[in-house]
Every structure is written in C-alpha cells, then in structure tokens.
Amino acid sequence: QKEVEQNSGPLSVPEGAIASLNCTYSDRVSQSFFWYRQYSGKSPELIMSIYSNGDKEDGRFTAQLNKASQYVSLLIRDSQPSDSATYLCAVNIDGSARQLTFGSGTQLTVLP
Amino acid sequence: DAGVIQSPRHEVTEMGQEVTLRCKPISGHDYLFWYRQTMMRGLELLIYFNNNVPIDDSGMPEDRFSAKMPNASFSTLKIQPSEPRDSAVYFCASSFTSGKIPYEQYFGPGTRLTVT
Numbered sequence: 357q358k359e360v361e362q363n364s365g366p367l368s369v370p371e372g373a374i375a376s377l378n379c380t381y382s383d384r385v386s387q388s389f390f391w392y393r394q395y396s397g398k399s400p401e402l403i404m405s406i407y408s409n410g411d412k413e414d415g416r417f418t419a420q421l422n423k424a425s426q427y428v429s430l431l432i433r434d435s436q437p438s439d440s441a442t443y444l445c446a447v448n449i450d451g452s453a454r455q456l457t458f459g460s461g462t463q464l465t466v467l468p
Numbered sequence: 469d470a471g472v473i474q475s476p477r478h479e480v481t482e483m484g485q486e487v488t489l490r491c492k493p494i495s496g497h498d499y500l501f502w503y504r505q506t507m508m509r510g511l512e513l514l515i516y517f518n519n520n521v522p523i524d525d526s527g528m529p530e531d532r533f534s535a536k537m538p539n540a541s542f543s544t545l546k547i548q549p550s551e552p553r554d555s556a557v558y559f560c561a562s563s564f565t566s567g568k569i570p571y572e573q574y575f576g577p578g579t580r581l582t583v584t
Contacts, residue, residue, distance in 0.1 A: 388571040399559055399575040400511070444511065448571050454499055454563075455524065456571060458511040 359383065359449050362459035370467050375432040377462050379445030382426070389421055389428045390456065392444040400444055404430060435466040470494070472576030474560050480582045486548040489579045491560030492541055501573060502535055502545050503559040511559075517543065550583045557581070 359382045369375045377391075388407055392400035406412045406419040406428065418431040428447075432439055445459040473492040481487055493500045501516040515525040520537045528535070532551070537543040547554055557580050561573040 390572065392575075399578050402572060402574060405572055446573075454518065454571065455501065455513050455516055456573060457513075460510045 359457045360445055360447050360459040362443075362445050362462050364460055365463040366465055367462055368465045368467055369435050371435060371437060373435050373466075375435045375439065375464055375466070377430040377432075377443050377445075377464065378427060379429065379447075379459055380427045381445075381447045381449070381457075383447070383449045384423070384426065386423075386447045386449060388448045388456075389419070390446040391417075391419060391428075391430045392446060392458075394442045394444060394461065396441075432464075435464075437466045437468050440465050472560055472562055472574055474558075474576035474579050476579060477577060478580050478582075480584065481550055482584055483551055484549045485583075486546065487550045487554075487581060487583075489545040489558050489560075489581070491543045491545070491576060493543070493560070493562030494564075494574060495541070497562035497564045497574075498540075499563040499565065499573075500537060500543050501561040501563075502543070503561065503575075504556045505559060505578075506556045514545070547581075550581075552583045555581055555583050 362379050391404040393403050394400045404419040406421045412419045416433045420429045442461040442463045444461045446456040449457045475490045498519050502514040503511050505511045514527045515535045517537045535545045557578045559578045560576045563573045
C-alpha cells in the first residue's frame with residue numbers, strides 16, 4: 357500500500373463547478389498535510405496547509421482533514437480554467453519526520 | 469523576497485559526464501530538500517539537510533549521486549558519471565522551523581536534466 361494515495365484522474369469539471377480532490381494516507385501519527393498545485397512544466401506551488409481536524413478555508417479553496425479516517429481533501433469552489441493543473445497531496449509520514457511524502461497527484465481539467 | 473533559486477534551469481549532457489546542480493534556499497530557512505520528478509516515479513525525495521548537515525540521504529539512488537551544503541545559502545547535487553536514466557526534473561525546496569510545525573516547503577523552479 358502506498359503511503360499517500362490520490363486518484364490520478366484525470367478529473368474534469370465544468371467552469372463554475374466545485375472540484376473535489378481526495379487523498380488518503382497510511383500513517384496515523386501524521387501531523388501535517390499540504391496541497392500543492394503544479395502547472396505543466398512548472399514547480400509545485402503550496403496552496404494549502406492543514407494540521408487539525410476539520411475544515412480550513414482560503415478564498416475558493418477549502419481543505420478538509422479527518423485524521424480518524426486518514427484522509428484529507430481539497431475543494432475548489434467556482435472552478436476556473438486557470439485551476440487546471442495537477443494537485444499534489446503531501447503528508448509528513450511518521451509524526452516527527454521533517455520530510456514530506458507526496459502522492460502521485462490528481463490531474464484536474466476545468467472545462468470552459 | 470526571492471524564492472528558492474536553482475541553476476541551471478536546463479542541462480543537456482552526454483552519458484558519462486559530471487553534472488552539478490545548484491540551489492540557493494530562501495534566506496533564513498534551515499531545511500533544504502532535493503527532489504527528483506519523473507512521470508514514472510513522481511516526486512521523490514533524494515536527500516535533505518538541516519542547518520547544513522545531511523539528515524537523511526536514503527533516497528539517493530546510487531553512489532553516483534552526492535550532495536553538499538557548505539553554507540546556509542548554497543547546496544549542490546552532483547551526478548558523476550551521469551546516465552540516461554538520470555534524466556528528470558530536479559527540484560530544490562526549503563523550509564523554516566517555526567515553534568510549531570515546520571514542514572511547509574517552498575520549491576525552486578527546478579532543473580530539467582537530459583542525459584543523452
């Protein structure tokens with residue numbers, strides 16, 4: 357079982373819709389969870405971090421964390437074509453670790 | 469503030485040649501990470517440093533790979549000799565230890581390496 361799993365997609369949503377991206381992780385002691393956005397040919401860009409159970413909102417982005425079920429999700433409201441990218445979930449596997457383990461990413465396409 | 473800086477942005481070399489990739493982390497950051505990204509394997513951690521000291525190099529694929537961090541503002545990743553299977557995008561990232569949890573990492577633009 358991979359330590360951090362994401363649906364590879366591709367996920368397509370129409371412009372203005374809500375895009376929902378999911379990630380599961382294997383280690384119950386993980387403490388830090390991140391979502392990165394990566395445009396084709398570019399580097400990963402941090403868009404959300406979440407450390408506590410529940411929801412965290414930042415503009416059109418909402419991160420949701422459920423440690424009991426070991427999943428973290430990212431909702432993008434009012435999706436725009438500019439949101440089309442690969443979204444990477446990152447988790448610190450082993451609560452004390454400083455390094456992050458990345459999922460393989462979900463490719464999102466927002467259709468105009 | 470300047471972000472993480474990497475050079476060169478593109479490198480094309482022949483098999484057997486030595487390749488050196490360079491990274492300047494964000495000023496004040498005390499962790500530096502080297503990653504490799506390929507379509508097949510995704511984003512893989514190669515090695516990371518804390519306060520210029522290598523902490524975990526278990527991701528370094530072979531002895532042909534080596535990394536150094538002589539000071540807080542500079543790190544190198546060297547491949548000698550290079551092979552075609554080393555072709556990938558190499559990213560450097562840095563992070564800062566706050567009082568809480570330090571793991572937010574900021575990535576440089578990457579170096580696209582092609583070994584022919």
